[in-house]
Amino acid sequence: MNITEKILAKASGKKAVHPGEIVDANVDMVMVHDLTGPLAVEAFKKIGVEKVWDNQKAVVILDHQVPAESIKAAELHKTMRQFAKDQKLRIYDVGRGGICHQVMPEKGHVVPGTVIVGADSHTCTYGAFGAFATGIGSTEAAAVLATGKIWLKVPEAIKINVTGEFQKYVTPKDLILSIIGRMGVDGATYKSTEFTGPTIKGMSIAGRMTLCNMAVEMGAKNGIIEPDETTRKFLEGRVKTLPNFESLKSDKDAVYERTVEFDVSKMEPQVACPSSVDNVKPISEAGNTPIEQAFIGSCTNGRIEDLRLAAQILKGKRVKDGVRALVIPASQEVYKQALNEGLLEIFTDAGAIVCGSACGPCLGGHIGLLAADEICVSTSNRNFIGRMGSTKASVFLASPATVAASAVTGKITDPRKLEAKA
Amino acid sequence: MNMKIKAPAIKLGNNIDTDVILPGQYMTLVDPCELAKHALAGLDLAFPEKAKKGVIIVGGKNFGCGSSREQAPLALKYAGVKCVLAESFARIFYRNAINIGLPVIECKGISTSVETGDEIAVDVEAGKIENISRGKCFQVDKLPPFIIEILADGGLIENLRKKMK
Numbered sequence: 001m002n003i004t005e006k007i008l009a010k011a012s013g014k015k016a017v018h019p020g021e022i023v024d025a026n027v028d029m030v031m032v033h034d035l036t037g038p039l040a041v042e043a044f045k046k047i048g049v050e051k052v053w054d055n056q057k058a059v060v061i062l063d064h065q066v067p068a069e070s071i072k073a074a075e076l077h078k079t080m081r082q083f084a085k086d087q088k089l090r091i092y093d094v095g096r097g098g099i100c101h102q103v104m105p106e107k108g109h110v111v112p113g114t115v116i117v118g119a120d121s122h123t124c125t126y127g128a129f130g131a132f133a134t135g136i137g138s139t140e141a142a143a144v145l146a147t148g149k150i151w152l153k154v155p156e157a158i159k160i161n162v163t164g165e166f167q168k169y170v171t172p173k174d175l176i177l178s179i180i181g182r183m184g185v186d187g188a189t190y191k192s193t194e195f196t197g198p199t200i201k202g203m204s205i206a207g208r209m210t211l212c213n214m215a216v217e218m219g220a221k222n223g224i225i226e227p228d229e230t231t232r233k234f235l236e237g238r239v240k241t242l243p244n245f246e247s248l249k250s251d252k253d254a255v256y257e258r259t260v261e262f263d264v265s266k267m268e269p270q271v272a273c274p275s276s277v278d279n280v281k282p283i284s285e286a287g288n289t290p291i292e293q294a295f296i297g298s299c300t301n302g303r304i305e306d307l308r309l310a311a312q313i314l315k316g317k318r319v320k321d322g323v324r325a326l327v328i329p330a331s332q333e334v335y336k337q338a339l340n341e342g343l344l345e346i347f348t349d350a351g352a353i354v355c356g357s358a359c360g361p362c363l364g365g366h367i368g369l370l371a372a373d374e375i376c377v378s379t380s381n382r383n384f385i386g387r388m389g390s391t392k393a394s395v396f397l398a399s400p401a402t403v404a405a406s407a408v409t410g411k412i413t414d415p416r417k418l419e420a421k422a
Numbered sequence: 423m424n425m426k427i428k429a430p431a432i433k434l435g436n437n438i439d440t441d442v443i444l445p446g447q448y449m450t451l452v453d454p455c456e457l458a459k460h461a462l463a464g465l466d467l468a469f470p471e472k473a474k475k476g477v478i479i480v481g482g483k484n485f486g487c488g489s490s491r492e493q494a495p496l497a498l499k500y501a502g503v504k505c506v507l508a509e510s511f512a513r514i515f516y517r518n519a520i521n522i523g524l525p526v527i528e529c530k531g532i533s534t535s536v537e538t539g540d541e542i543a544v545d546v547e548a549g550k551i552e553n554i555s556r557g558k559c560f561q562v563d564k565l566p567p568f569i570i571e572i573l574a575d576g577g578l579i580e581n582l583r584k585k586m587k
Contacts (some may be wrong), residue, residue, distance in 0.1 A: 011501055013482065036490060038452060042452075043579050046583070047579055047586065048581050048583055048587075070450060072450035072451070073450050076450060076452075119490060121488065121490040123490075135490040136490065136514065137490055137492035137514060137517060137521060138518075139578050139579060140518070140521050140578065143582055146582065150567070185437055186437070186510060189484060189510060189512065189513065219484060219512055221513055228502035345434065363449075364446040365447050365449050369447075371485075382439075382441065382489075384439045384441040384442065384464075385442055386441055386442060386463075386490060389447075391442075391445075391464050
């Protein structure tokens with residue numbers, strides 16, 4: 001069996017499972033946030049059970065519209081606070097957490113080998129730690145809160161084998177954009193995507209999270225990476241007890257629907273052009289588009305490694321007049337680290353605005369929205385029509401290095417060229 | 423819910439994402455009837471008016487891709503969408519639709535066999551789809567019994583209520 005099959009077999013009390021089989025899995029952790037949580041709470045109340053099945057296995061995180069930008073959002077937050085209080089659930093409120101997909105692993109809610117569901121499509125991020133993690137809707141989250149179980153079809157798996165060393169300023173974000181560009185936005189629909197190979201083994205947790213985060217953008221049920229020493233180092237001190245990682249390795253004879261190979265050694269920075277995540281071009285073919293906004297943040301690229309990279313490029317430079325640059329650390333922990341390392345000063349000196357840890361402009365429902373005909377280059381994960389505001393605005397997706405370089409020049413820019421000029 | 427549906431089709435393209443089905447700026451709305459007023463606002467502001475007498479959406483590949491927002495299928499359902507037929511669905515949208523009692527059926531070849539305005543009949547339980555206007559029939563794999571049961575109960579919550587009694 002591969003790692004996903006092993007986790008699903010264990011969670012459903014079976015010795016083995018096969019692709020296509022429907023299993024009733026025990027859930028180890030469920031997460032809801034401020035936009036999907038209120039519908040889940042309403043549905044939970046309708047089911048007619050008093051208590052959440054296990055209050056140690058459910059987490060509430062306020063991150064999408066925090067601090068509340070409207071009375072409506074404030075009411076939704078109030079609903080979630082009350083539910084967490086009534087049910088004695090762990091809640092990460094404004095100023096205590098940050099973006100759910102960063103907070104979950106940081107605070108020890110992600111354990112390798114477990115089944116995690118979240119009422120957010122980017123829940124697949126936790127596959128970076130060797131967990132089976134997938135997004136669900138609000139009603140289903142309510143059902144999990146009541147029963148602790150979920151039906152899942154065991155997915156066929158695609159192995160994505162990555163080799164080679166990244167060039168300077170080429171990042172895991174460029175890799176995942178390149179993968180999605182080749183696979184297509186429905187290239188992995190219903191399937192498991194397992195990232196493997198020497199490049200993945202040498203990759204930081206931050207990079208692995210970026211890869212797994214965007215697995216859903218090619219339709220995948222989950223993205224997953226075998227846990228190793230890098231995983232252990234990140235989770236030690238955060239998770240109470242770690243499982244034996246030996247049981248979380250794909251067998252040599254594990255079955256895959258197919259294997260796709262990627263070599264990053266000659267890869268250049270990649271850009272996903274409007275308005276589909278698979279409309280990916282190497283930057284040499286996508287460059288020079290003038291921009292009005294540059295966004296560095298989100299559950300895809302708001303980690304300390306991402307901010308360091310952006311700061312390295314922005315240090316001693318100015319954001320181009322006419323461009324607004326937004327930097328949003330993914331969590332309070334990342335924010336504090338960036339503060340201590342002097343990164344926030346670099347951003348501020350460059351003329352960027354640093355906002356509090358939250359989803360920000362990514363979903364077009366809070367701050368940093370775009371007007372008609374404006375263009376944003378963003379480190380986030382979606383460039384759909386209307387995603388960041390006006391349906392007439394455009395979003396290009398790129399790495400933190402590319403977005404930072406573009407903020408300086410005012411047009412989509414290869415970070416390697418900016419450095420050559422300096 | 424009624425498992426036999428008849429309504430005119432509205433045809434949409436490939437990769438209809440949940441951001442165009444329900445843009446993020448309306449995500450704070452809670453009342454499904456309010457959500458319905460913005461159904462498909464990213465693509466066609468007139469959609470709620472077109473759908474209110476009852477329609478069947480015929481989509482292409484990867485219908486409902488993107489965010490997990492259940493507000494997307496909810497907005498469609500309350501705007502008057504009786505059923506969504508598509509070449510393929512994004513998995514979270516697919517589950518969400520079933521969980522709120524909106525039938526969704528994967529049907530290969532449907533998008534090239536239907537035009538907007540065609541009268542479509544669907545027998546959800548039998549997996550039968552008929553384009554009455556063009557005299558074309560499709561037989562798809564039947565949905566598993568537990569999914570039929572969730573749809574028949576009008577959604578997962580009603581289904582669970584019955585089971586947990």
